Amino acid sequence: MKIIASNFKTNHTRKSTKEFVNAIDKFLTDNKIDNEVLIFPTATSFDNFDTVKNLKIGAQNAYYTKNGSFTGEIGTEQLDEFAIKTILIGHSERRHILGETQKDLTLKYNYYKALGYKIIYCVGEPLEVREKGITETLGYIWEQFEGIDLSYDKLIIAYEPVWAIGTGVVATAVEIAQVHKKIKKKISQPLLYGGSVKPENLEEILEIDNVDGTLIGTTSWDVEQFKQMIEITSKN
Secondary structure (H helix, E strand, O other): OOOOEEHHHHHHOHHHHHHHHHHHHHHHOOOOOOOEEEOOHHHHHHOOOOOOOOOEOOOOOOOOOOOOOOOOOOOOOOOOOOOOOHHHHHHHHHHHOOOOOOOHHHHHHHHHHHHEEEEEEEEEHHHHHHOHHHHHHHHHHOOOOOOOOOOOOOOEEEOOOOOHHOOOOOOOOOHHHHHHHOOOOOOOOOOEEEEOOOOOHHHHHHHOOOOEEEEOOOHHHHHHHHHHHHHHHHOO
């Protein structure tokens, strides 16, 4: 059964997020869809949502602390208020724009692993690495696994080639299959693909070997498009 996840990034308000989550919850209920659906809203949009069990709300980011003097961050004290036990770690925008190092991510990963969180851990390569070939690409990805316990039973890996995120450029089926096959030799956990996924290409992506679902950005922010993609996912 495939997984579908929506990363809101810096989009939606508290009000529109509530409307979105409630609409998706109703859609899943009305259509009796039991695929795992994950939504990662902004931290300011957290709420005590009452949803079906296969719809989970997660955090896009949090610091490896309960609370403390970490300006601009949130910790488990804030997540616990809304019963959030799912977190996204290692997204390329955290790595490449906000400067999180592998050491930072390892500390975060180990902290939330110890607390039993479901972790969606993201890996992927920038264009200059991809252009050097598959050997360089895989070497770059393996470095992103350093310090990460790949046997953790609540782990989901998301492969997102950086050059395909928000660019409208999608990796070819051959490129996706090639990397997913190699990663799957290292893990038994679910492996998602992310990078300019939309209703028009979702079915083709889900049919690729070793693709267990998708992590979606831009197109998932529209509730009707996300419903459409959930429906496509439920048939694969």
